[in-house]
Amino acid sequence: MENKVxxxxxxxxxxxxxxxxxxxxxxxxxEVQRVxxxxxxxxxxxxxxxxxxxxxxxxxxDGMTISFHxxxxxxxxxxxxxxxxxxKMGYKDLTLAPSSLTGVMNDKVxxxxxxxxxxxxxxSGMRGSLGDFVSHGGLKNPVIxxxxxxxxxxxxxxxxxxxxxxxxxxxxxxxxxANGQDGDAIFGSxxxxxxxxxxxxxxxxxxxxIVDYPNTPASIKQDQVDYVVKVDxxxxxxxxxxxxxxxxxxxxxxxxxxxxxxxxxxxxxxKQGFSxxxxxxxxxxxxxxxxxQSMIDDGITASFxxxxxxxxxxxxxxxxxxxxxxxxxxxxxxxxxxxAKNKDQQEIDASWYADPHNKGAVVNNLDVSILSAxxxxxxxxxxxxxxxDGIIRGAIGGHQDAANAKMTIITAPLVRGRNxxxxxxxxxxxxxxxxIDVVVTERGIAINxxxxxxIKAFSKVPGLKILDIKDLQKLAQEQxxxxxxxxxxxxxxxxIEYRDGxxxxxxxxxxx
Amino acid sequence: xxxxxxGVAGTLESSDIQIMISKGTDGIQIDLDSExxxxxxxxxxxxxxxxxxxxxxxxxxxxxxxKGALDCVIEARTLAAAQRATETSDKPELGVL
Numbered sequence: 001m002e003n004k005v006x007x008x009x010x011x012x013x014x015x016x017x018x019x020x021x022x023x024x025x026x027x028x029x030x031e032v033q034r035v036x037x038x039x040x041x042x043x044x045x046x047x048x049x050x051x052x053x054x055x056x057x058x059x060x061x062d063g064m065t066i067s068f069h070x071x072x073x074x075x076x077x078x079x080x081x082x083x084x085x086x087x088k089m090g091y092k093d094l095t096l097a098p099s100s101l102t103g104v105m106n107d108k109v110x111x112x113x114x115x116x117x118x119x120x121x122x123x124s125g126m127r128g129s130l131g132d133f134v135s136h137g138g139l140k141n142p143v144i145x146x147x148x149x150x151x152x153x154x155x156x157x158x159x160x161x162x163x164x165x166x167x168x169x170x171x172x173x174x175x176x177x178a179n180g181q182d183g184d185a186i187f188g189s190x191x192x193x194x195x196x197x198x199x200x201x202x203x204x205x206x207x208x209x210i211v212d213y214p215n216t217p218a219s220i221k222q223d224q225v226d227y228v229v230k231v232d233x234x235x236x237x238x239x240x241x242x243x244x245x246x247x248x249x250x251x252x253x254x255x256x257x258x259x260x261x262x263x264x265x266x267x268x269x270x271k272q273g274f275s276x277x278x279x280x281x282x283x284x285x286x287x288x289x290x291x292x293q294s295m296i297d298d299g300i301t302a303s304f305x306x307x308x309x310x311x312x313x314x315x316x317x318x319x320x321x322x323x324x325x326x327x328x329x330x331x332x333x334x335x336x337x338x339x340a341k342n343k344d345q346q347e348i349d350a351s352w353y354a355d356p357h358n359k360g361a362v363v364n365n366l367d368v369s370i371l372s373a374x375x376x377x378x379x380x381x382x383x384x385x386x387x388x389d390g391i392i393r394g395a396i397g398g399h400q401d402a403a404n405a406k407m408t409i410i411t412a413p414l415v416r417g418r419n420x421x422x423x424x425x426x427x428x429x430x431x432x433x434x435x436i437d438v439v440v441t442e443r444g445i446a447i448n449x450x451x452x453x454x455i456k457a458f459s460k461v462p463g464l465k466i467l468d469i470k471d472l473q474k475l476a477q478e479q480x481x482x483x484x485x486x487x488x489x490x491x492x493x494x495x496i497e498y499r500d501g502x503x504x505x506x507x508x509x510x511x512x
Numbered sequence: 513x514x515x516x517x518x519g520v521a522g523t524l525e526s527s528d529i530q531i532m533i534s535k536g537t538d539g540i541q542i543d544l545d546s547e548x549x550x551x552x553x554x555x556x557x558x559x560x561x562x563x564x565x566x567x568x569x570x571x572x573x574x575x576x577x578x579k580g581a582l583d584c585v586i587e588a589r590t591l592a593a594a595q596r597a598t599e600t601s602d603k604p605e606l607g608v609l
Contacts, residue, residue, distance in 0.1 A: 389550055417527055417580025418548045480582060483551030 005381060005429045007505045010492050013142070014503065019495070022504040025404075025434045027356045035158035038201045040226065046174040047228045048210060053085050055227050056164075059202045060086065064163035065095040067200060069193035070124075071180060071329065074104050075239030078168030078206045081231060083108045086117060093119045097160050099151060099192035099350070100124035100395055104239075113139050122146060122160060125385065125395020134493050135391040137509040143392075143494040145385065145430075148192060148328070149354025149361060149401035150499045155199045156351065156358075159501065165200035167193050168234045169220065172207045176225025177218035181340040183209040185235030188309070188336030190219040191328030194349035197224045208234045219347055241332035247289065248282035252442045256411050257286030259440050259464065260370060265294045266461045267407055267454065269367040272300055276368040277307040277402045280331040283411045284370055288312040295321050306353070306362055307369075307398060309345070314338035317345060326362050328353040328398075354401030356499040363398075369405035373412045375426040378469050380433030380448050382410060383426035385496065388419040390427055390486040390510045392494065400499050403435035407454070414441045420476035420483075422446075422469065427486065429505040430496055439469060446472050487511040513568035519597030522581075522589035529581035531560070531593040536573040540564055546578035559583050563590040567605060569598070 001009050003021035014021070049055060060066070066086075068079050079098075086094070087108075096118045101109060106129045112118040113133070122144040126134065134143055146154060154160040169190070170183030180190040185208070197203050197220040204227045205220065214222075248254065260283070264270055276291075278284040289312060295301065304324040305313050311334030316322040318338075325345040330336040339345045354363045363369075374394060375383040382403075385394045402408070412421040422441065437454060439446045444465035447455045458464055467475075488508035498504040515535040522530040542557050549556075556578055563586075564572050574590075581589070595601040 388548070418552055418582060419580070481552065481555055483548075484554060486550060 005432050007429055009503055013492055020502045022498045022502040025432055027500060032157055032357045034156045037199050047176055048174045049227050049229055052229050055204055056085055059164050062092045065097050065161055067162045067165045067196045068098040069167055070100040070102050071187040072168060072235040073102050073240050075236035076104050077233055077235050079105045080108050082166045083112055087112055092116050095120040097122045101126045103128050106130040124397055127393050131392035135510050137491055137493060142492045145396055145494055145496050147396040147400040147499055148350045148398045149356055150497055152195050152350035152355040153357045155195050162196055162200035164202045165196035166204050168206045171209045171211055172205050172228050173211055173213040173215035175213055175222035176205055176228050177215040177222050178205055179217055179219040185237045186336050187240050188330030188339040189327045189347045191348055192350050202226045206231050206234055248286050252413050253283040254286055255442045256283045256440055257290055260287045260409055260411055261290035262461055262464050263409055263438055264368055266458060269407055273303040274367045275302055275304045277366055278370045279372055280308055280310055281372045285312055287370055292316055306366055309335040311335050354398055363401045363404045366405040368407050369402040370409045371399055373410050375421060375423050376410055376439055377423050377426045378473050380436040381426050381429045382431040383428045384430050386428045386507060396430055400431045403431045407437045408435055409438045409440055410436055411440050414443050414476045415480050418480050420480050422473045422476045428507055443475055513598050515597045516599045517597060519593040521592035526579050527581055529576060529578040529586050529589050531589045532575040533593045533597040534573045536571040540572045542574040542576060544576045548580055556586055559586045560590050563587050567594045
């Protein structure tokens with residue numbers, strides 16, 4: 001069958017897994033039933049245990065679903081510690097359902113797949129050796145990729161049913177009151193892990209830092225926690241985020257950032273109390289700096305900044321240019337450290353952030369989002385998942401979610417090396433073009449024809465070159481040539497869900 | 513045109529291609545290493561082959577390490593490597609440029 005973004009979906013898999021094709025970005029007002037976790041009642045004041053192996057033996061069975069969070073990013077010690085034991089203990093047929101998979105986890109996941117320990121995966125994304133392994137058909141069952149908001153929805157609605165959540169934290173008390181803000185390996189917001197803590201049947205905290213009861217602020221609360229496992233070291237603080245955020249010197253990125261800033265300040269949304277979300281890429285960080293200067297010059301302040309937060313954004317909070325930060329994740333040390341000091345930097349969970357099936361997520365209140373892309377096609381569909389070689393090397397993250405902003409801007413260089421970024425058809429549709437309003441490249445901007453109001457607003461701006469997206473695509477092709485179409489086998493290695501759980505695209509095994 | 517030595521041109525920087533040319537016996541044989549081999553491998557080999565033939569070289573062993581170079585870069589690096597291999601760098605064939 002073909003879905004609404006003209007992607008052919010495998011009928012057998014769709015019916016076998018009871019999946020529905022993507023229809024529309026309009027979520028509407030469905031009534032949904034949420035699920036609740038099983039609770040093993042305890043009144044223990046002290047849940048500290050020394051043996052992780054005993055905890056696993058007592059709680060994990062073959063075929064169960066386990067989860068982890070990725071807030072430690074590449075400084076994570078929790079995942080490999082737990083998976084080492086699970087592999088050693090000979091478990092089979094587990095479903096791995098982390099908030100995402102970072103590079104340090106790759107080799108362990110591959111080992112677990114090869115040994116039959118892990119047979120199903122759902123994640124926000126994967127990169128490196130694991131993406132390569134899965135793209136070459138290494139996992140029998142297709143990976144399900146979900147955005148952060150969609151993961152929250154799937155957990156709430158029981159599509160992801162977590163049996164045991166293993167959550168690393170830099171601090172906890174003996175009863176399980178924990179946060180991401182104190183200790184050696186701080187990462188700030190626990191946003192994604194809060195879903196697991198709330199909905200998993202068993203919640204196992206791992207920490208190297210047990211403090212006196214009660215530990216506050218408590219992001220994860222004692223009423224959610226079954227065990228607190230003491231480990232030697234839970235993470236490497238130097239690898240959690242980039243240290244001091246370096247400002248890009250790349251003239252292409254700077255030009256794109258300047259143009260993005262022009263787009264923002266000339267849009268109807270740029271007024272007292274506006275809101276925005278930026279990512280962590282070089283151009284996005286530079287946008288924050290240009291936007292800061294514009295806001296000072298124009299005497300405009302923002303009501304909130306959302307998302308994955310970086311130091312340039314917390315600097316805006318310190319300068320009172322941004323009134324609040326709604327923080328689901330911190331990308332660098334500065335932003336993580338800022339959370340502990342600043343009551344206006346509010347920790348939010350993934351549901352509050354972006355769940356499409358709740359009573360209102362913050363992304364719905366968002367004016368402007370600035371997002372990146374691996375590829376954009378002439379229908380404005382965006383790929384953030386597969387490279388131009390068809391291999392998995394990305395993550396949905398909050399892309400589909402933040403694209404619900406009133407104005408969604410995609411930034412990308414026209415070409416990367418010999419790969420065109422603006423293409424006739426993206427390899428994989430992740431975020432539908434319906435949600436994309438403006439594409440900014442160093443050669444000019446393209447505006448979704450649906451947004452005649454923006455075309456009108458930006459036509460008057462000196463220096464802002466507006467092109468048809470098809471012309472941008474041609475410019476790219478003239479520069480790099482016409483690539484030979486990639487070849488895939490019939491095997492589906494991954495399914496891309498839209499936020500509402502419908503299937504927006506699939507990824508096939510690459511042919512070598 | 514005769515190949516007298518091994519000629520190298522280009523770097524391993526992004527958007528460049530390094531071409532190493534030495535004497536061959538069995539036509540133009542290209543060993544290509546490229547991140548975009550699937551999409552542009554044939555095109556890269558065609559540019560190298562055409563450039564060498566225009567320079568009057570028919571039996572060449574080519575080792576090409578591509579970092580996403582555009583056609584104009586591939587042509588320039590191939591030509592430079594060919595001039596070095598044939599020791600004609602000081603008297604370039606302006607006709608093929």
